[in-house]
Amino acid sequence: DVKVTQSSRYLVKRTGEKVFLECVQDMDHENMFWYRQDPGLGLRLIYFSYDVKMKEKGDIPEGYSVSREKKERFSLILESASTNQTSMYLCASRVGGHQNTGELFFGEGSRLTVL
């Protein structure tokens, strides 16, 4: 079975803290994504990566950065967490090249609360 694993299901952080969300996939997928999901807004794309060392901004990249040093791992970094970053964060991966619109495989999500 394909698997996308997010390191933390629940996190509680304080305003100003640096936060790392880790995501690992075991399917040898080239593409990886970070979304946030908020009630009434649906899933919004933060950053994505088509390959190792590559990253592209999504629709809402402000306040976030990412790192992809290895093919299987894609990290989301909040340099200085703020209360408006309280959300559910979902990592996803998919096979394929630049224009592929194939199936996304999602992790279980990381629910972040910033106090």
Place this chain on the structure above:
Amino acid sequence: KNQVEQSPQSLIILEGKNCTLQCNYTVSPFSNLRWYKQDTGRGPVSLTIMTFSENTKSNGRYTATLDADTKQSSLHITASQLSDSASYICVVGGGSQGNLIFGKGTKLSVKP
């Protein structure tokens, strides 16, 4: 502008009843349309994929339809079960950059 609109936002039905969820899109060019099911507190999981040439596709009690002319899709759930309680998200692939455009989802509650 590429958009995906889902209706209704939420729906409550009794166990055993049927229901239909709607998805209208304005994505061009169109590549494919997927329906995802998201259980509470979990990540979405793909139910079906529809391409331009497909009108109907079934996955157990779930049947998706696609009308590429009117740019509408529906997800029909037959003989609902309590485990069908979830959010259902319509995702259209396409656009000039091959993006994925997400609907905001329909939250379905199945009551005993």
